[in-house]
Amino acid sequence: MEDTERYRRLIEAAFPELEAREVVFLGAGWDSTTVLVDGELVFRFPRRDDVARALEVERCLLPRLAPRLPLPIPRLDLAGGPLPGFPWRFAGYRALPGRPMAELPAGDIRPERVGHALGAFVRALHDAPAELAERCGAASYTPEGWVERHWQLVQEILPIVEQTLGMEPARRLLAFWAEYRSDPRSRQFTPAIVHADLNPDHVLIDPATGEVTGIIDFGDVCIGDPAIDFAGFSEEIVAAMLTAYGLADPGLLHRRQALARAIPLYATHFGTLFSDETVLSAGLAELARQLGG
Known part of the structure; x- marks a missing residue:
């Protein structure tokens, strides 16, 4: 468990006007x-x-995108650091309503409603x-460059795939890519412009209505393949x-x-x-499922 008291001290040092009465740990992902x-x-x-x-x-891009998008996104209005004991700038924003889609029971997700909202959002983002x-x-x-980025990624992980899953799964991985x-x-x-990490962890939904209430975590935002x-x-x-997305290029689904x-x-x-053994094990397990290793 992360030391929430540490983060309380950092926040109060950067923003003396804030009285951080309750600090709740939300998560430690790959990046933050x-x-x-x-x-x-x-x-x-950041980590x-x-x-x-x-x-x-x-912090630069999201305020420029927000007026163009049909769903709320974070506005990283607060920025602090570096500070003693923390070498990077960190950022804060007013919490958006809703819960991550990944945390809701499958029966509470209405695919057509969620998909329509996401399609309209992605269309506006890509435009x-x-x-x-x-x-x-x-x-x-x-x-x-986009294609070569993924090919290079395969080259870099191939040795660990060979070592842990075997030569045949590694051969299949190489052949697919x-x-x-x-x-x-x-x-x-x-x-x-793409979010590039859009998934149920980063889609907020109102559990009572099933409506999409926001999109979060744009840490991988870039210009790439829609x-x-x-x-x-x-x-x-x-x-x-x-x-909702409308006209898409013919190869998008492929x-x-x-x-x-x-x-x-x-x-x-x-x-x-x-x-990071936890993330590595999860990645290899999914590759094994894909490749039959």
């Missing part, structure tokens, strides 16, 4: 530790240099001028998303299926790079 202050303010504390840089991109993200320092990928790399459809998209923002959801939700298989690549890479 998150706490809720007095049930009203969410603070995110690495690259995450701190990404947080600055969010926003890419220059907004470029000016804020977000990573920008050409179609070729070699086909993705060689398929012209993988490059046939217009780069757009299909990535469909990769984190079930087929049923994606079908509803597309009814690329979405490939990019959905990339999620454990990132987990395996992260777990290896940062010696």
